[in-house]
Amino acid sequence: MEELQRSFSPPPCPTTVTVRRNPPRKARATPYTTGAKPPSTISLNTHHVPSFPMDEILSIQIPQHEPIKPLVSESLKIFLRIKPLKSFTKVTTTTKTRPRNVWPQNPSKKTNAKKSTRIEEACIALNDAYSVTLTPPQALQEMKRSKTEVYEGFSHVFAADCSQNDVYDKMVKPLLEDFMKGKSGMLAALGPSGSGKTHTVFGTPKNPGIVPLTLRQIFRKSDETSPGSLRTFYLSIFEICSERGKGEKAYDLLGDGSSELYVQQSTIRGLKEVSIQNLEEAESLIGQAMLKRATATTNSNSQSSRSQCIINIRAACNDVSNETKMQSSDAMLTIVDLAGAEREKRTGNQGERLVESNFINNTSMVFGQCLRSLLEYQKNRKKGLQKHHQNSLLTRYLRDYLEGKKRMALILTVKAGEEDYLDTSYLLKQASPYMKIKFDNTEEPCNKRQLTTFPRVEKNKKIKLSAPKTSQIEEVVAGERNQISQEVNLQGKNANPTDKSSPRLEHVAMEKNEREHIIMQNFAKVIWNVLKQYNEKLKVAEGEICSLKDNLRSEQLKSLELETELIHLKSSCKQNLAEPCIPETEAPIHAKEQFERNVDGDSCNLIEAGREVSVEGCNKSSGPSKNVEDAELVVCHTSTDNDLEPRHPINPEENVGTTQVEAEATNFPSDQAIQNEDDPTPSPDSPEHVEVSQDCINNRLSNIQTKSAIFRRFPDSEKQKRNRRLLPASSSSLAEEMGDLDVKDNQIEKPQVKISEIRVQEKSESTQGPEIEIPAREAEPASTKKQGSRQKPRRRLQPASSVLLTREINTLEIEDDVAESKGTRGRKKTTASQPRSQGSVTLLRLLTNNLHI
Numbered sequence: 001m002e003e004l005q006r007s008f009s010p011p012p013c014p015t016t017v018t019v020r021r022n023p024p025r026k027a028r029a030t031p032y033t034t035g036a037k038p039p040s041t042i043s044l045n046t047h048h049v050p051s052f053p054m055d056e057i058l059s060i061q062i063p064q065h066e067p068i069k070p071l072v073s074e075s076l077k078i079f080l081r082i083k084p085l086k087s088f089t090k091v092t093t094t095t096k097t098r099p100r101n102v103w104p105q106n107p108s109k110k111t112n113a114k115k116s117t118r119i120e121e122a123c124i125a126l127n128d129a130y131s132v133t134l135t136p137p138q139a140l141q142e143m144k145r146s147k148t149e150v151y152e153g154f155s156h157v158f159a160a161d162c163s164q165n166d167v168y169d170k171m172v173k174p175l176l177e178d179f180m181k182g183k184s185g186m187l188a189a190l191g192p193s194g195s196g197k198t199h200t201v202f203g204t205p206k207n208p209g210i211v212p213l214t215l216r217q218i219f220r221k222s223d224e225t226s227p228g229s230l231r232t233f234y235l236s237i238f239e240i241c242s243e244r245g246k247g248e249k250a251y252d253l254l255g256d257g258s259s260e261l262y263v264q265q266s267t268i269r270g271l272k273e274v275s276i277q278n279l280e281e282a283e284s285l286i287g288q289a290m291l292k293r294a295t296a297t298t299n300s301n302s303q304s305s306r307s308q309c310i311i312n313i314r315a316a317c318n319d320v321s322n323e324t325k326m327q328s329s330d331a332m333l334t335i336v337d338l339a340g341a342e343r344e345k346r347t348g349n350q351g352e353r354l355v356e357s358n359f360i361n362n363t364s365m366v367f368g369q370c371l372r373s374l375l376e377y378q379k380n381r382k383k384g385l386q387k388h389h390q391n392s393l394l395t396r397y398l399r400d401y402l403e404g405k406k407r408m409a410l411i412l413t414v415k416a417g418e419e420d421y422l423d424t425s426y427l428l429k430q431a432s433p434y435m436k437i438k439f440d441n442t443e444e445p446c447n448k449r450q451l452t453t454f455p456r457v458e459k460n461k462k463i464k465l466s467a468p469k470t471s472q473i474e475e476v477v478a479g480e481r482n483q484i485s486q487e488v489n490l491q492g493k494n495a496n497p498t499d500k501s502s503p504r505l506e507h508v509a510m511e512k513n514e515r516e517h518i519i520m521q522n523f524a525k526v527i528w529n530v531l532k533q534y535n536e537k538l539k540v541a542e543g544e545i546c547s548l549k550d551n552l553r554s555e556q557l558k559s560l561e562l563e564t565e566l567i568h569l570k571s572s573c574k575q576n577l578a579e580p581c582i583p584e585t586e587a588p589i590h591a592k593e594q595f596e597r598n599v600d601g602d603s604c605n606l607i608e609a610g611r612e613v614s615v616e617g618c619n620k621s622s623g624p625s626k627n628v629e630d631a632e633l634v635v636c637h638t639s640t641d642n643d644l645e646p647r648h649p650i651n652p653e654e655n656v657g658t659t660q661v662e663a664e665a666t667n668f669p670s671d672q673a674i675q676n677e678d679d680p681t682p683s684p685d686s687p688e689h690v691e692v693s694q695d696c697i698n699n700r701l702s703n704i705q706t707k708s709a710i711f712r713r714f715p716d717s718e719k720q721k722r723n724r725r726l727l728p729a730s731s732s733s734l735a736e737e738m739g740d741l742d743v744k745d746n747q748i749e750k751p752q753v754k755i756s757e758i759r760v761q762e763k764s765e766s767t768q769g770p771e772i773e774i775p776a777r778e779a780e781p782a783s784t785k786k787q788g789s790r791q792k793p794r795r796r797l798q799p800a801s802s803v804l805l806t807r808e809i810n811t812l813e814i815e816d817d818v819a820e821s822k823g824t825r826g827r828k829k830t831t832a833s834q835p836r837s838q839g840s841v842t843l844l845r846l847l848t849n850n851l852h853i
């Protein structure tokens with residue numbers, strides 16, 4: 001035992017205790033870094049955690065998407081075209097000296113004129129297809145103001161003798177191929193005035209420029225592709241010029257009538273887009289636009305362009321049934337012919353031309369600023385791209401290109417003469433750095449922004465894809481498939497369908513894939529949105545279900561409570577009904593009902609009804625009781641069988657009230673209470689008192705039937721004994737309340753009835769006072785009572801005035817009796833509360849004696 005105790009006893013306390021404050025903290029090594037084993041507690045629980053389903057995840061078949069194409073960064077393509085030098089015809093004349101006496105000869109033979117053609121000295125020399133050397137004029141070299149410079153890195157330099165077709169092949173063709181694949185692109189011509197921009201872009205009927213050649217190529221290609229032509233092309237041409245130097249305005253060069261366009265930020269609205277079916281249509285439209293374009297004669301150019309001209313060729317699918325598809329396949333080729341920068345000294349512009357010149361120079365400057373800022377941005381992206389494009393309508397319109405988002409190419413046109421050195425030098429210095437501008441060639445075919453900013457033909461309203469019909473999407477997909485199969489079949493005529501190496505077939509397959517991918521993507525987005533909506537609805541429904549469940553629970557609880565209450569009531573009723581019942585005690589209810597029926601009747605009827613109630617309700621009760629018990633006890637207003645008239649005036653309210661009081665008073669009298677009947681001062685703690693004060697209060701107003709049923713509990717003999725009821729104070733107050741309640745219920749009664757109510761109240765107040773002896777004259781002899789118990793009680797009607805008078809007298813008598821019998825016993829409240837004058841008392845007595853009531 002001792003050993004056992006020793007083993008459980010704590011170790012002895014050490015003599016010194018060291019408390020270490022702020023123990024040194026060490027970084028806890030993570031289990032991953034240390035490779036330490038996890039604690040054994042964790043390892044014990046791990047068998048509950050399912051293992052990570054790595055195999056399942058790996059076994060999931062991920063749909064094979066098209067491999068993401070690597071980003072191809074391309075440099076901005078800049079081409080240089082040198083305008084042929086001017087050829088001068090020099091006329092030299094040789095004059096011979098003749099003797100004065102010589103007859104004048106033929107004037108034509110007088111002078112020997114010699115015509116010689118002189119070629120202007122060139123400042124620019126072509127090194128190779130990609131570089132040029134710019135040599136300043138002799139005068140400038142001598143002044144050492146400038147030196148020879150080499151500009152290289154061009155995508156191609158077109159010599160002066162190159163043809164328009166060369167330009168098209170080298171510069172436009174690659175762009176057009178991309179355009180036909182659905183990629184947008186832009187081409188702009190830059191250069192000083194008279195350098196050949198318009199010549200390059202539009203050309204002449206003999207030497208068509210880029211636009212006509214492109215259109216030719218387009219229609220030739222579309223003819224080759226299919227007779228049904230897969231795409232439709234639209235042409236729109238507009239120009240931007242200044243309005244007297246105040247602002248920029250856009251004019252539709254293909255529009256009818258008023259061709260001014262509404263410009264809003266980068267959007268140009270109202271631009272007419274003409275569908276072009278063939279080359280002839282296209283060429284005629286181009287000719288129409290050229291005629292409308294603003295031109296003027298300057299020193300530099302006899303037909304100088306005074307505006308920036310923009311030509312848009314849009315390709316759209318022919319079998320487009322909805323906007324979704326159109327967006328995915330539209331492409332825009334934009335060709336811009338800028339007005340050439342002008343030097344005032346050279347052009348000699350004045351007035352309106354000078355204003356135009358300023359606008360042109362300004363636009364050229366902004367254009368250059370945009371490209372420079374793009375270059376700087378690409379060098380250092382932290383700087384951010386400056387918003388120079390906002391300074392000009394043209395640059396706003398071409399924003400996507402000038403921000404490097406879409407492919408574009410520039411062609412610089414220069415004049416090669418010595419006198420054009422400064423202009424050429426300025427342009428080359430400015431534009432050669434642009435060659436370093438890069439752009440990612442990953443542009444999706446024609447995004448939304450492009451569609452909103454670019455002109456378009458009036459189309460159907462956009463179809464919302466928030467709730468699409470599956471059938472529509474299926475139609476689209478089916479249409480796509482048909483189109484592609486048709487295309488493939490057509491290609492199959494020229495190429496072997498099994499030969500997958502055919503570039504055209506590859507292209508078609510790629511297009512098919514792309515379209516299907518986009519369609520499925522949109523479809524998936526739509527389904528996702530629908531699912532989201534359903535999910536939200538489901539959540540709302542769940543919330544409603546929860547609230548309904550709660551309500552149901554609370555209702556069930558309430559019903560349970562009600563059921564228990566009902567059971568309780570039933571049990572109490574059973575207890576009460578177990579005792580003998582008196583059928584005649586239905587009288588109170590009957591009286592009440594009758595009273596209510598007669599509320600609208602005259603007062604006499606009411607009084608009669610009340611008396612009837614009194615008689616019927618109490619005909620079984622015992623004879624009159626005249627014993628004075630206690631001042632606090634209330635006298636029950638019961639009448640004997642022989643009472644032909646009430647012992648005191650009765651009005652319906654009083655009657656009902658007293659009957660109710662009686663009913664309640666007889667509600668729960670226990671045997672003990674009956675036994676203690678002789679005891680005038682019942683203990684407030686007695687069971688009767690408790691029962692009456694609690695149950696009566698709880699049930700006093702609930703059901704009058706219950707009261708009447710309880711009233712039946714007592715046989716006639718008992719009731720006769722109980723003609724004077726001893727009630728505790730609570731019961732008497734309850735009786736008052738009942739009386740009040742009845743008064744309230746019958747507030748619509750006539751004034752006469754109200755007066756009687758007041759009387760009843762006064763009466764009830766008086767009954768609360770000391771014990772009152774019922775007047776002797778109301779009491780009938782016992783023999784009469786017995787006789788009357790067998791006879792049917794007679795009803796006697798009295799006028800209301802007499803009733804009131806009688807009551808007054810009764811009151812007086814009661815008061816007098818009380819005063820006589822009790823003397824100064826105290827506790828009397830009636831006399832104290834309602835003192836009467838000596839005169840009134842005498843008057844009442846006289847009346848009593850004379851009237852013999």
Ligand SMILES: Nc1ncnc2c1ncn2[C@@H]1O[C@H](COP(=O)(O)OP(=O)(O)OP(=O)(O)O)[C@@H](O)[C@H]1O
Nearest residue numbers: 083084193194195196197198199301304305339340
């Ligand atoms: N490569 C070229 N071959 C032959 N003629 C040319 C060539 N380039 C320009 N020209 C001629 O030079 C003249 C001026 O050309 P163009 O109008 O195209 O210049 P521009 O740059 O458009 O001038 P502006 O900016 O003032 O409109 C025209 O008559 C045109 O025929």
